[in-house]
Amino acid sequence: MKKLVLSLIAVCAFAFAANAASFTVNDSAIDALIENSTEVFTAEFMTPAPAASVAPAKGEINTTTAFLLSWLLGGFGVHRHYLGTTPWMWAVYTFTGGGLGVLWGIDTLFIFLDLIGVGEGYLNKFINCEKIIAWI
Amino acid sequence: MTLYKTPLKYYSIANSKGEFQLYNPESNEVMSQYDPSLSSTTELVSIFMSGRVDDLGLGYLGYRLAETGREEGYVKKSFKHPDPMLPTVNIVYDNYLPIYCEYISPEGKVVNRKYLSNYQQFGRMTLPLRSTDISYGNGRDSTVVRTIYSSVRIDTEDPAFDFSVPADAKPMKLDAPAK
Numbered sequence: 001m002k003k004l005v006l007s008l009i010a011v012c013a014f015a016f017a018a019n020a021a022s023f024t025v026n027d028s029a030i031d032a033l034i035e036n037s038t039e040v041f042t043a044e045f046m047t048p049a050p051a052a053s054v055a056p057a058k059g060e061i062n063t064t065t066a067f068l069l070s071w072l073l074g075g076f077g078v079h080r081h082y083l084g085t086t087p088w089m090w091a092v093y094t095f096t097g098g099g100l101g102v103l104w105g106i107d108t109l110f111i112f113l114d115l116i117g118v119g120e121g122y123l124n125k126f127i128n129c130e131k132i133i134a135w136i
Numbered sequence: 137m138t139l140y141k142t143p144l145k146y147y148s149i150a151n152s153k154g155e156f157q158l159y160n161p162e163s164n165e166v167m168s169q170y171d172p173s174l175s176s177t178t179e180l181v182s183i184f185m186s187g188r189v190d191d192l193g194l195g196y197l198g199y200r201l202a203e204t205g206r207e208e209g210y211v212k213k214s215f216k217h218p219d220p221m222l223p224t225v226n227i228v229y230d231n232y233l234p235i236y237c238e239y240i241s242p243e244g245k246v247v248n249r250k251y252l253s254n255y256q257q258f259g260r261m262t263l264p265l266r267s268t269d270i271s272y273g274n275g276r277d278s279t280v281v282r283t284i285y286s287s288v289r290i291d292t293e294d295p296a297f298d299f300s301v302p303a304d305a306k307p308m309k310l311d312a313p314a315k
Contacts, residue, residue, distance in 0.1 A: 023210060023228045023236035025251040025268050034282055071273040075281075088167045088308065091158050092174070095140070095148050097281060099173060100180075101269045102239065105248045106223065108273065109241050118243075132171040135221070 063123055067111045074104040079111070084128035092132055103133065110135050139296055147299060150176040159301045160308065166301050167308035173197075181285070184263045191215060192234055194225055210235075223247060233262065247272055258290050 061083060070079035077085075077093030098104030107126070114123040126134045138148040147159040156174040158167040175196070176182050183193045191199065194215045202224075203214040211229040221242060228236040233255055239248040248271045252264035265288070269281040 022208070023230075023251075024253065025249075025270075027253070027266065027268070030268050030280060030282055033280060071277070075279065088158075088169065091167055091308075092156075092169065092171075095138075095146065095158060096174065097269075098271075100178060101248055101250070101271055101281065103173065105239060105271050108271075109223070109247055110221075132169070133173055 061123070061127065063111070063115045066123060066126070067108070067115045070104070070108040070111050074098060074108055075101075079107065080126065080129075080134070083123070083126040085126075085134075086130045089132070099132070106135060137296065137299060139299075147301070149299075149301065150174055150179075152177050157301055158308065159305060163308075164302060164305050165308040166305040180267060180283075181263065185261050189232075189234055189262075192227060192237060199225060233264075245272070256288075258288055261290065263288065 066079055066083055069082050073079065075093060075098035077090040077098075080089045080093070093099065093104065096103075110122040110125065114120060122135070140146045140148065145161060147157075147161065149157045149159070152175055154170055154172040154175040156169045156171065159165070177186070177188075177196055178193055180192075183189065188195075191201070191213075197217070198219075199215040199217050201213060202216040205212050207228070211232075213227050213229070215225040215227070217223075223239040223241050226238050226240065227234050233252075235252055237250040237252070238246050241247050248269065250270075251268040252266070253268075254265040255262055256265055263285065265285045267283040269283075271279045271281075273279070
């Protein structure tokens with residue numbers, strides 16, 4: 001009986017430790033990930049923004065492309081330029097970390113919802129939108 | 137005011153009202169913009185300096201506390217926005233300091249996780265010197281942003297605080313490669 005109680009306590013303690021770790025991250029793993037990543041010079045994204053000030057026709061916009069740009073390069077605002085916006089939008093995204101990550105994350109969410117047909121029309125909020133927060 | 141030094145030198149100036157400027161000292165060009173989301177009050181350092189650690193500045197964005205509880209020995213608060221299309225935000229606290237923050241889409245998917253750690257006291261302010269943001273895309277891909285604060289000084293004089301954009305700065309031309 002004593003062994004059973006001790007075993008039960010040990011299992012509970014282990015479970016607690018494992019679950020408590022869900023609110024922390026392995027800093028060493030994150031450091032290793034960044035140290036082993038390939039650096040991309042910011043200036044590579046500062047090439048002339050093609051047609052950034054030219055409003056794209058809605059028929060020229062591919063939702064999948066917009067989603068991929070948002071997902072992969074959304075932190076630099078590339079998807080906003082693809083969908084039509086002011087010439088400086090890339091700077092806002094780049095130097096605010098994609099709007100503290102929230103702007104970028106929500107942009108990607110809205111475009112994804114439009115892509116899968118759940119949020120039809122959400123993409124329209126971004127087309128030729130000069131506002132930083134396109135979805136409001 | 138933030139001075140970016142590498143790989144390019146830029147000044148970023150924002151005030152609490154959302155008036156934002158980007159200045160390139162090499163070309164003497166400036167870009168100005170106004171938007172509440174660019175307010176300095178949304179910066180992590182500003183949030184902790186002003187003591188708004190309870191909601192990490194979410195109240196400023198329109199979020200309201202919806203639920204408070206305990207999970208795995210930690211206090212957990214859930215914040216919701218009146219717009220149901222905006223994500224729900226859960227914040228977990230350890231000794232009243234936020235250590236974990238997650239954004240959950242209306243569909244129930246976690247789209248962003250933020251981990252705050254290495255808290256240190258600087259005068260009256262407690263600041264997490266390390267922040268890790270993980271944004272989740274479709275499939276198994278994610279993006280990781282690591283922010284580390286170092287050499288923190290408070291109540292100090294620094295010429296950088298006196299910086300202002302020169303009056304003769306030209307509007308930034310973003311249709312040409314930066315020098």
